[in-house]
Amino acid sequence: FTPIKLERQQAHDTEQQRQQQRSGPDPQQLSNFWQKFVEGACLGSSHERKALALQLLQLLLPVMTPETVPVLLSKQLLGCLATALRDKESYLHASAKKCMDRLSTCADHNLVVQGHAIAAARLRLAVAAALQFSGLQQVISGKTKGTTQQLLASLDPQGVARYVQQLLGEFVAAVRGASDADGAANGAANGNQDSSDDEEEMQNAAADNSKAKQLLEQLVAALRLSAASNSTLERGLLFLAAEALLQLPQVLDSSSLSTSAAAGAAKGAHAADSMKKGKEKDKVGSDKAAAAAPPVLPDADDAQVVQEVLQLAASLQPQPSVELRHICAARLVSLLHSLQHRAISSQQEPQQQQQQTEAKDGDNAKESKKHKKAR
Secondary structure: OOOHHHHHHHHOOOHHHHHHHOOOOOHHHHHHHHHHHHHHHHOOOOHHHHHHHHHHHHHHHHHOOOOOHHHHOOHHHHHHHHHHHHOOOOOOHHHHHHHHHHHHOOOOOOOOOOOOHHHHHHHHHHHHHHHHHHOHHHHOOOOOOOHHHHHHHOOOHHHHHHHHHHHHHHHHHHHHHHHHHHHHHHHHHHOOOOHHHHHHHHHHHHHHHHHHHHHHHHHHHHHOOOOOOHHHHHHHHHHHHHHHHOOOOOOOOHHHHHHHHHHHHHHHHHHHHHHHHOOHHHHHHHHHHHHHOOOOOOOHHHHHHHHHHHHHHHOOOOOOOHHHHHHHHHHHHHHHHHHHHHHHHHHHHHHHHHHHHHHHHHHHHHHHHHHHHHO
């Protein structure tokens, strides 16, 4: 429902004003409201207040942007959705199903990204990554048909690669903004300037730091998508490792960087070969053969990816805070564990299918024998 006065006023708005009205809510203000009211007062309270939180989510879906996805689809809210979807007798079950149905088509009916294909694709990626990161797709399997399947089917490796690259750039910009705001706040404090300016700079630093943390979570969630290619995974893992473990200079020498990367790859290949062969009686011979053989050089594409990622990580001067480094290290470990589990599952799946097929054939053979004996 739109009041008549508002319709008349909107009729006289210029195209620029309409574009500004479609910019979506401010992420920081929305985050403050969502954390204090929805997560603080609703999701931890009665069923009625939880239902109100789900209704607020549905109302905000038409203006949700990729930047506000981690705010609205927080761990606490997704946990509430998962609990309600598991129990069909729950008071919140119908509302949770409605939320998931609207999430599956949120980019198609969004007022902010309407008419912008790139923004709509990024919104789908952000929503799919948030659902997959929370593990909610296993809960809704068979309960809300087509929700994540519809989202994941619309993803492609090129789109995921662009999304990851954009997240990396935004993370670098957020960390730089936090560092600049911290420096300005310290300068204002040392120069005995107005305290209001000092507080404003500190608030800006805290906002940029919070945004950087959210972007890290989005990055890890995007790398866990099944549509992420190997090159995209390599880029994301290298960036997390560089931010967590390395102290990089501001300017990197490309020739020394490629040489060190080639030497590292050669050492890794040699170590892997030695571990596979690794018997004591063959150790001397294998070492001689490895020393005589030319070094194994990485592909040009791999070396270029390493160089680009390390240069991007080195552009953060000063380097990220200790807190952000710890988060990068933790997310790197969890992501590697998830990828290893996925690889093991993909290897075991054909064997399980073969065993099921053999068992089914054996049961069919037994049934046929029983029918022959009965005849």
